[in-house]
Amino acid sequence: DAGVIQSPRHEVTEMGQEVTLRCKPISGHDYLFWYRQTMMRGLELLIYFNNNVPIDDSGMPEDRFSAKMPNASFSTLKIQPSEPRDSAVYFCASSLQRVSYNEQFFGPGTRLTVL
Amino acid sequence: EDKVVQSPLSLVVHEGDTVTLNCSYEVTNFRSLLWYKQEKKAPTFLFMLTSSGIEKKSGRLSSILDKKELFSILNITATQTGDSAVYLCAVPEEGNNDMRFGAGTRLTVKP
Secondary structure, three states, rough: OOEEEEEEEEEEEEEEOOEEEEEEOOOOOOEEEEEEEOOOOEEEEEEEEOOOOEEEEOOOOOOOOEEEEEOOOOOEEEEEOOHHHHHHEEEEEOOOOOOOOOOEOOOOOOOEOOO | OOOOEOOEEEEEEEEEOOOOEEEEEEEEOOOEEEEEEEEOEEEEEEEOOOOOOOOOEEEOEEEEEOOOOOOEEEEEEOHHHOOOOOEEEEOOOOOOOOEEEEOOOEEEEEE
16 A cells, blocks of 8 residues: 555745645545644644544634545545635544554655645 | 543763653543654654553664553663654544644754
C-alpha cells in the first residue's frame, strides 16, 4: 500500500481564492482525520470521518472551512475564501476501526501558503 | 479540558548523549498514549503505551508510562544526528477517536 496520499504537496494562493486539499486514505481504513499544523498552535484536529460520515467537526476554525468524504477512498478539505492566517501544513491521517486504540497513519501533508 | 504537555520544548545535544523527553497528560478515561517522530514531513509512529511500568523498546529508543503520575517518558540513548526531529506525544480524547497532541519537543543532535 502506498500509504495515505495527499495532493497537492504545496499550494501557494492569494487571499480570497478557494483552496481544495485532497486525501486518499489507506485502503480498508475506516477513519479519516484532517489536521492542521502551525508553529504557533502545533498539530490540531480539524475534523474526522468514520465510514465516510463526519463525526466531529468541532475543530474546524470557521465557516470558510468545509470537508467532505464522498466515498471510502477520497476526502477533500476546502477553504473558501482563503486568508493568510490559513497558511499551515494540512495533514490527512487514516486508521482502522478499532477494538482497542490503533495508530493513525499520516499522509505527507500539504503546505499551504496564502499570500 | 483535556490536555497534553511536553517538556522540554527544545533540546540540543551532541551525538552519543542520552536524552529523556517528557509528556504529562490530563485526560478523562485514559486509554493510551502515543509517541510520534516528525522530521520534515508527516509524523511517524513510534510507540503506543497502555499499561503502567511496561517499557516499550525499539533499538535506541524506549518509552514507559506511569498512569498513577500521569506521564510518559521517551528515552533515546547514544543519540545520532538522524534523531533530530520533533517528538510528539498524543493521547486519545474520551468518547471519540481523535487525538490531542502535545506541542512537541524539538530535538537537535549535533555531530
